[in-house]
Amino acid sequence: MDIAEISDRLEIAEVLTRYTRAVDEHAWDRLDQVFTADAVIDYTASGGVHDAFPxxxxxxxxVLPMFFRRTMHMLGQIEITWTDAERSAADVVAYFDNPMTLDDGSGGTKVAHFGGFYRHAMVRTPEGWRSRRLVEDIVWKRGL
Incomplete structure (x- = not known):
């Protein structure tokens, strides 16, 4: 692995972190530094939508703030597979664990947990690495 590949891998990992932090902090405009304008996102595994990024x-x-007061993603085991010889595109899989708080129906709070894989198709753009496709793959959930 040369220094350029190490740099690409670090930059891709940073995009993943940027994604989870934007969602956790409800900083929706920061998602513009995660996805390409024409990206497609699939949240159907968790009951969400499958549509274009905007x-x-x-x-x-x-929708997210209506159901979940707080979320706190944790990522791990990031696998990056280059999909072209120029190393300008990659399939990226990251494990995630995402505890989320929600109203328990009696004025209190309960915790729900989702775990699974984020599957991104990443591309190098003039602005840096971006995701052109995200598929959320739920492996387990509890507390719902």
């Missing part, structure tokens, strides 16, 4: 961004901003 539609999903608006959906997240409207």
């Amino acid at each position: 539609t999903v961004k608006a959906w997240l901003a409207e």
